[in-house]
Amino acid sequence: MVQKFIFTLIFLASIIANAQKKYSIQHKFTYKLTYQPDSTDVHTKQSEDMFLLTNEDLSIFQSKNGYIKDSLLLAIENKPAQEINMLDISRFPKTQFHFKILKEKSEDSITVYDKIYTDNFQYKESNNNIKWEITSETLSINGLKCQKATAYYAGRNYEAWFSNEIPISDGPYKFSGLPGLIIKISDLKNHYVFELIAKSDKNLSYSSLKPRRNLFITTKSIYFDRLKDYKKNIVERIAQSGFTINDEYKEEVKQKLKKRNNPIELKN
């Protein structure tokens, strides 16, 4: 009985500790991601700022607007729904990239938190998936001496420029493992281009890695299977989750979604 009680106590304590886990961040690197959602139309290019937050042991990569959005939602968590009677969502920060990528130096895999609509997923991926080929070519980018490396990852060939002047073996998205920070990386079609635009050494505390709602721990291939299913039935899936589109907009929505055919990972 006592043993059961102690076990329950430890279990509850571990849940609480996990839920409240905070990371102390030493460096914040801001990348501008320019991407082309429709592979057939260069005019669809958009951009979004992304954060790479690092300390000596780990890094977290996520979109800037996702980071702001998490902070806003945390501020109103569990307020009763009756306090709203109409919503205009136009000023709320939004992102097209919901992933949060955790790279820990002590682990040989990276942990990816991602979303399919409002469902949260977590999967792990080996951090040896990217085999870099370092060349002797150099270039100065924003005053930093950079060296070129190339790699293939998830259906795209990439060209990266890293700098020994920032001796952090990390970079945007899932990219890391070069002898210096990746300053710029793009696939050869320029459909996804990450460029370092700012860095700051201000200390900050980060606590919103794990999602508040249900988390499905799965594999990368199951996650991408679910994503494929979602894309086939997107309007219906959105309705099931709690947003009903008025009928007159449904056809417009379906046409619009057809133009989003160029994810960063083409193969997994």
Add this chain to the structure above:
Amino acid sequence: MKNLFLTLAFVLGAASSFASDSTEEAVALERTCVPTTLSCGIEGWSCGDTTTEILENAIAADEALCP
């Protein structure tokens, strides 16, 4: 942080109405649906049990439908 709360006040504040404490308790478990306008003009209804859930559903719809 100040900007965050200003944004929040804008999103929620324009048309918020505050029910009394007793009403909130009585209907706390009811699912609420709120008329919602997305950033690209699409109109619909966002539902949830809490303000966070309604907002999350509306934001997710906005991100999916108004990229």
